[in-house]
């Protein structure tokens with residue numbers, strides 16, 4: 001637990017990333033090993049499956065909008 005925590009009371013940084021398309025929690029190491037990883041504007045994104053990655057790669061912007069609600 002030596003990672004810098006955020007604000008007090010925040011949970012520790014998880015070993016998971018959130019799929020920006022569907023909102024699922026994914027393990028970055030697993031996603032990377034399966035090629036379900038994209039880098040966009042210097043930020044890494046990880047996906048639950050090829051469908052989400054392809055959707056994101058096709059047009060990332062909508063998924064990064066603050067108002068976007070991930071759904072399956």
Ligand SMILES: [Zn+2]
Pocket residue numbers: 019021022023024047048049052
């Ligand atoms: Zn997904």
